[in-house]
Amino acid sequence: xxxxxxxxxxxxxxxxAEFLRAIALAADVAIAGAGSPSRGQTTTVxxxxxxxxxxxxxxxxxEPRADLLLIFTLxxxxxxxxxxxxxxxxxxxxxxxxxxxxxxxxxxxxxxxxKATHVHFIxxxxxxxxxxxxxxxxxxxxxxxxxxxxxxxxxxxxxxGSRLFAAMDLIHHLIGEPDTIDAAYIPIATPGSxxxxxxxxxxxxxxxxxANLRFPNQRSATLMLSNQGSRWSNTTTLxxxxxxxxxxxxxxxxxxxxRHVRGGRLRLFDDGxxxxxxxxxxxxxxxxxxxxxxxxxxxxxxxxxxTSIALPAPANHxxxxxxxxxxxxxxxxxxxxxxxxxxxxLALGQTALLSxxxxxxxxxxxxxxMIGAS
Numbered sequence: 001x002x003x004x005x006x007x008x009x010x011x012x013x014x015x016x017a018e019f020l021r022a023i024a025l026a027a028d029v030a031i032a033g034a035g036s037p038s039r040g041q042t043t044t045v046x047x048x049x050x051x052x053x054x055x056x057x058x059x060x061x062x063e064p065r066a067d068l069l070l071i072f073t074l075x076x077x078x079x080x081x082x083x084x085x086x087x088x089x090x091x092x093x094x095x096x097x098x099x100x101x102x103x104x105x106x107x108x109x110x111x112x113x114x115k116a117t118h119v120h121f122i123x124x125x126x127x128x129x130x131x132x133x134x135x136x137x138x139x140x141x142x143x144x145x146x147x148x149x150x151x152x153x154x155x156x157x158x159x160x161g162s163r164l165f166a167a168m169d170l171i172h173h174l175i176g177e178p179d180t181i182d183a184a185y186i187p188i189a190t191p192g193s194x195x196x197x198x199x200x201x202x203x204x205x206x207x208x209x210x211a212n213l214r215f216p217n218q219r220s221a222t223l224m225l226s227n228q229g230s231r232w233s234n235t236t237t238l239x240x241x242x243x244x245x246x247x248x249x250x251x252x253x254x255x256x257x258x259r260h261v262r263g264g265r266l267r268l269f270d271d272g273x274x275x276x277x278x279x280x281x282x283x284x285x286x287x288x289x290x291x292x293x294x295x296x297x298x299x300x301x302x303x304x305x306x307t308s309i310a311l312p313a314p315a316n317h318x319x320x321x322x323x324x325x326x327x328x329x330x331x332x333x334x335x336x337x338x339x340x341x342x343x344x345x346l347a348l349g350q351t352a353l354l355s356x357x358x359x360x361x362x363x364x365x366x367x368x369x370m371i372g373a374s
């Protein structure tokens with residue numbers, strides 16, 4: 001007897017319906033229901049997706065009608081207070097949206113009784129295929145001295161808060177906690193607007209954030225994050241400290257060409273990575289092969305030339321990353337727990353927001369004091 005196909009319900013805005021349809025198709029998951037937090041839009045969303053409407057999301061979690069709940073837009077209730085449920089929960093928006101709020105499933109070791117259901121933030125960049133492939137040789141790369149991370153997307157692909165949360169999770173995973181964060185917020189430009197400042201939580205953020213982060217031992221990172229940056233794109237550049245030889249000659253876990261090489265420049269993209277030594281030689285690479293038809297023209301004039309070759313449609317990396325996360329979550333094999341320190345990722349994000357409001361570098365210690373006082 002063939003296995004029953006997986007199914008999901010979703011909580012989203014009408015503008016995200018086609019995005020959800022594409023994700024479901026890529027993940028091979030049936031849409032069993034949909035609803036919206038916007039008043040009067042649940043019927044509209046369900047009609048667009050040709051599925052039953054979900055009027056009461058809380059009740060749908062108490063009596064699951066699918067294998068998975070996928071959240072595009074935050075519902076208005078506390079997931080930390082959610083009773084255990086058999087449905088798996090994945091979200092494109094950070095839940096909770098503040099380091100001061102309780103984390104779903106984050107019970108103290110002394111507590112008794114069943115844990116609340118975990119809420120999985122997806123996609124985390126460090127769990128995407130390129131990062132999983134690169135993680136095999138990251139120990140040979142050496143200590144990261146500088147990091148540059150750019151994360152852009154369309155509004156329907158996630159909020160600025162989701163980009164900020166994912167960035168801070170990645171930063172903390174690769175380098176640790178910074179001493180200070182100096183950030184600036186660029187709101188969405190509207191006619192006659194005088195600009196605005198972000199709030200204290202990651203909920204409902206739109207626009208662009210840039211940031212400079214300082215770490216101990218003269219290490220640093222720069223960020224550019226936006227949900228107004230055209231289609232989904234993630235680019236991470238790592239620079240190691242001064243290259244040096246380390247004797248890995250007898251280390252069976254390090255490939256022979258890399259046993260005496262460390263450092264250089266490592267760039268990670270949505271579709272692969274490239275590792276160059278300090279002298280420019282290529283150490284490793286995983287990128288899709290580009291044919292002549294896929295090579296971009298050098299200029300607008302070349303693109304309009306009668307002899308130019310039509311470019312293929314760009315890959316939708318957002319759909320690929322989210323569907324990959326859903327498949328792994330539904331398979332229930334080797335899927336990671338939420339970030340190892342979700343409170344730290346939220347605290348770093350809120351430190352950046354604080355810096356946007358004060359116009360000064362801020363320390364995560366400030367947010368940690370607030371957490372301790374709450």
